[in-house]
Amino acid sequence: MRLAGAKSIATPMEQNQKLTTVGFDQHVPSTSEDLTLADPSSYQQLIGRLLYLTTTRPDIAFVVQSLSQFMYSPKKSHMEAAMRLVRYVKHEPGSGILMSATVDNLLKVYCDADWGACINSRRSITGYLVHYGSSPIYGSPRNKPQSQGVQ
Incomplete structure (x- = not known):
């Protein structure tokens, strides 16, 4: 998760992106291979840090709240959305x-x-x-x- 050289991005989440749980995916067949993360601790730590950041950055509160719903069984798509959010925060670090x-x-x-x-x-x-x-x-x-x- 080295993001120091990553490009910044102007929006915190893709428009109309719907993240789903593992249980939802079991009942609704999907064509994508969105696997559960083998070690959820890095995702959990990242979301914990982003939750703290929402105190001064209300512009990310919706995305962080959405991502925090998947703390116990995060998937690859959840981690990708969290990384996008970090790149968004990098876009305007002085915002708050x-x-x-x-x-x-x-x-x-x-x-x-x-x-x-x-x-x-x-x-x-x-x-x-x-x-x-x-x-x-x-x-x-x-x-x-x-x-x-x-x-």
Whole structure:
């Protein structure tokens, strides 16, 4: 996993990419050879580091959350998607949350949902962004069952 010389990339994930679990692949035949990683520890360590990075990089929160769903049985496609994300982070290493110098005690929260978007569980993916004044302080997607509404 030597990425020092790797080219950077402008997007964190391929558009409309759907990652699947090993169990899903067993029930739905596929033409691709997407094998389970022999040693998942390198994938798990990388995702752990990327989870930590989402504190200051909300732009990668959705992809990291998607990749973290495969921690116990990662496949080659999951590792490739994680490597793409690392190349994206390399594209703009100075990006992140900057706090505004102006004081505004207004808390704003934005929310969006993609109903039934998870191909593995058919659950909805809900994302949210929290602003304190004009500064974003937290943003993260998370799964919610389709039967629950956005609160």
